[in-house]
Amino acid sequence: MRARVTIIDVAAAAGVSVGTASKALNGRGQLRQDTRDRVAAAAERLGFQANSLARGLLSGRSFTVGLITTDSFGRFSIPVMLGAEDALGAGQMSVFLCDGRGDPIRERHYLQTLLSRRVDGIIVTGRRADPRPPLGIDLPVPVVYALCQSADPADCSVISDDDQVGRLAASHLLSVGRSRIGHITGPAGFLAVRRRSAGAQAVLKEAGMSFVDPGSQYGEWSEEWGRQATRILLRATPDVDAIFCGSDQLGRGVADALREAGRRVPDDVALVGVDNWEVMALACRPPLTTVDLQLQELGRSAAALLLDAIDGRPAAGVHTTPTRLVVRESTGALA
Amino acid sequence: MRARVTIIDVAAAAGVSVGTASKALNGRGQLRQDTRDRVAAAAERLGFQANSLARGLLSGRSFTVGLITTDSFGRFSIPVMLGAEDALGAGQMSVFLCDGRGDPIRERHYLQTLLSRRVDGIIVTGRRADPRPPLGIDLPVPVVYALCQSADPADCSVISDDDQVGRLAASHLLSVGRSRIGHITGPAGFLAVRRRSAGAQAVLKEAGMSFVDPGSQYGEWSEEWGRQATRILLRATPDVDAIFCGSDQLGRGVADALREAGRRVPDDVALVGVDNWEVMALACRPPLTTVDLQLQELGRSAAALLLDAIDGRPAAGVHTTPTRLVVRESTGALA
Numbered sequence: 001m002r003a004r005v006t007i008i009d010v011a012a013a014a015g016v017s018v019g020t021a022s023k024a025l026n027g028r029g030q031l032r033q034d035t036r037d038r039v040a041a042a043a044e045r046l047g048f049q050a051n052s053l054a055r056g057l058l059s060g061r062s063f064t065v066g067l068i069t070t071d072s073f074g075r076f077s078i079p080v081m082l083g084a085e086d087a088l089g090a091g092q093m094s095v096f097l098c099d100g101r102g103d104p105i106r107e108r109h110y111l112q113t114l115l116s117r118r119v120d121g122i123i124v125t126g127r128r129a130d131p132r133p134p135l136g137i138d139l140p141v142p143v144v145y146a147l148c149q150s151a152d153p154a155d156c157s158v159i160s161d162d163d164q165v166g167r168l169a170a171s172h173l174l175s176v177g178r179s180r181i182g183h184i185t186g187p188a189g190f191l192a193v194r195r196r197s198a199g200a201q202a203v204l205k206e207a208g209m210s211f212v213d214p215g216s217q218y219g220e221w222s223e224e225w226g227r228q229a230t231r232i233l234l235r236a237t238p239d240v241d242a243i244f245c246g247s248d249q250l251g252r253g254v255a256d257a258l259r260e261a262g263r264r265v266p267d268d269v270a271l272v273g274v275d276n277w278e279v280m281a282l283a284c285r286p287p288l289t290t291v292d293l294q295l296q297e298l299g300r301s302a303a304a305l306l307l308d309a310i311d312g313r314p315a316a317g318v319h320t321t322p323t324r325l326v327v328r329e330s331t332g333a334l335a
Numbered sequence: 336m337r338a339r340v341t342i343i344d345v346a347a348a349a350g351v352s353v354g355t356a357s358k359a360l361n362g363r364g365q366l367r368q369d370t371r372d373r374v375a376a377a378a379e380r381l382g383f384q385a386n387s388l389a390r391g392l393l394s395g396r397s398f399t400v401g402l403i404t405t406d407s408f409g410r411f412s413i414p415v416m417l418g419a420e421d422a423l424g425a426g427q428m429s430v431f432l433c434d435g436r437g438d439p440i441r442e443r444h445y446l447q448t449l450l451s452r453r454v455d456g457i458i459v460t461g462r463r464a465d466p467r468p469p470l471g472i473d474l475p476v477p478v479v480y481a482l483c484q485s486a487d488p489a490d491c492s493v494i495s496d497d498d499q500v501g502r503l504a505a506s507h508l509l510s511v512g513r514s515r516i517g518h519i520t521g522p523a524g525f526l527a528v529r530r531r532s533a534g535a536q537a538v539l540k541e542a543g544m545s546f547v548d549p550g551s552q553y554g555e556w557s558e559e560w561g562r563q564a565t566r567i568l569l570r571a572t573p574d575v576d577a578i579f580c581g582s583d584q585l586g587r588g589v590a591d592a593l594r595e596a597g598r599r600v601p602d603d604v605a606l607v608g609v610d611n612w613e614v615m616a617l618a619c620r621p622p623l624t625t626v627d628l629q630l631q632e633l634g635r636s637a638a639a640l641l642l643d644a645i646d647g648r649p650a651a652g653v654h655t656t657p658t659r660l661v662v663r664e665s666t667g668a669l670a
């Protein structure tokens with residue numbers, strides 16, 4: 001380790017006072033250009049780095065934002081974080097990471113820490129669209145909720161367009177000629193699950209159809225449930241020719257159960273999943289057509305809204321970001 | 336949003352000067368106890384939060400550490416980060432998050448940002464044990480490499496005990512009575528892959544055995560390779576009664592291929608994976624016995640070593656952390 005180069009070293013090397021060196025490095029005050037150049041050259045030669053802490057105190061901004069996750073950086077928070085990091089501009093704003101782990105006490109503690117560190121704003125990420133209690137009341141900095149929704153309508157939240165997810169899936173299955181469409185999905189308690197189902201149903205209704213199994217198959221987010229629900233669906237409606245699966249994980253279970261029941265995908269039954277979680281969608285046999293939630297875009301939007309709010313232009317309400325169909329072999333559209 | 340409460344507000348509410356309020360809140364100087372109490376009460380009533388930025392300038396420490404990941408917070412970095420966050424003590428040290436994305440230029444940029452923010456130390460996380468170039472030369476703060484290894488032996492690195500991974504897997508297969516043991520794993524270019532193989536081979540050798548297939552099955556980290564390698568192994572050595580799989584993802588592919596070849600797991604062939612990646616190990620049919628790398632423990636160790644280094648007690652060299660066997664149905668030991 002080497003001792004840090006301080007502004008005192010730079011001033012000495014440039015043959016000026018510390019005050020002059022400071023002015024030169026911060027571009028302030030009345031100085032001759034050759035003085036500024038000499039200080040800049042000395043700073044570069046010595047590898048001097050301006051002290052962001054001190055600069056933050058002067059500007060009243062820390063150029064940091066806090067990022068509180070609720071799912072231990074699970075596969076939902078990660079792309080959101082990546083997108084936010086992109087939008088905040090590497091090196092312009094730094095991100096303080098806090099893992100709330102779904103624990104309100106831990107979250108409150110982190111909020112205090114972030115405020116004491118004078119962050120300019122906070123992003124809270126989640127993994128479901130259902131309204132959650134706001135992070136705090138009357139907070140001194142703006143907060144944006146990403147992939148979750150504050151119960152306070154005055155807050156700013158960004159979630160994916162789950163109605164569109166269902167519409168994209170159903171429209172695609174219709175476009176490849178399917179007409180006996182089943183639905184196997186996650187817990188009915190999830191707002192996103194209900195919205196995706198409703199979006200698909202709206203498209204089917206426009207085409208004069210409905211899901212073949214009137215009691216939709218709600219269950220847990222697991223491959224096991226995907227397999228089990230498929231066996232139930234095949235008994236109830238053996239002539240099903242497509243299944244809209246509420247996640248890629250479910251879709252993979254559905255594909256396995258269909259194969260074990262002697263049904264070919266996509267020839268006999270076409271499949272669409274949701275998430276574009278590649279470890280599931282690509283390992284599925286055959287690879288799964290799916291709706292990508294574009295979570296990185298969602299993170300970018302959330303960060304952009306936060307920067308606007310920091311600049312005094314808050315945007316209250318729930319914002320949705322677009323999703324995208326990714327076509328693979330499970331709907332036969334590539335053949 | 337509410338204006339921030341400043342120390343000026345606290346001083347006014349307590350009826351003291353700003354200097355006195357500052358001394359009282361920082362526990363410094365000569366003050367009467369009732370003055371301290373009055374200031375503390377005013378601060379609490381107003382919801383005053385001490386300014387960490389200013390405190391950092393006084394103490395010469397920022398109480399922040401940087402965390403640079405190389406795999407976009409993939410499933411390897413995440414548990415390491417969680418462990419590090421635990422060890423750093425929520426609220427004691429805050430973590431600046433930087434996603435290097437495996438790009439040396441991006442990493443260098445982040446290094447400069449972190450140094451300019453006066454972090455007290457830096458943790459670099461990776462996803463493979465192979466030596467990597469050091470983050471920088473003569474850095475002014477300590478650096479610890481977690482789940483990766485600096486090529487400079489003077490640096491401090493923490494990786495999992497991959498020799499032990501192989502030993503645990505092979506010992507367990509021997510303990511459940513298997514003697515015709517095959518090996519299907521990832522790229523031979525990975526140091527961890529070679530160490531795990533060597534650890535297993537050492538245990539087999541002690542028992543007077545070796546892998547049934549002398550040319551070990553090195554390939555890519557995918558279920559598809561697990562299936563393909565299984566078909567090759569079954570052709571070459573049809574009497575194989577156990578397979579040590581280099582990852583849970585491979586193990587899942589192996590299990591599928593065995594089932595499709597009419598072999599029962601564990602009755603005919605027992606399986607052990609590596610990672611304890613639950614989405615793979617639990618979804619495997621049957622659930623997979625595996626070696627857990629205990630990455631969260633690894634992160635905790637790395638953070639503890641960083642704190643020691645910040646306190647002037649650096650520990651150069653490569654440290655390994657223990658792994659743990661998790662027994663499930665795929666080795667029949669539960670029956």
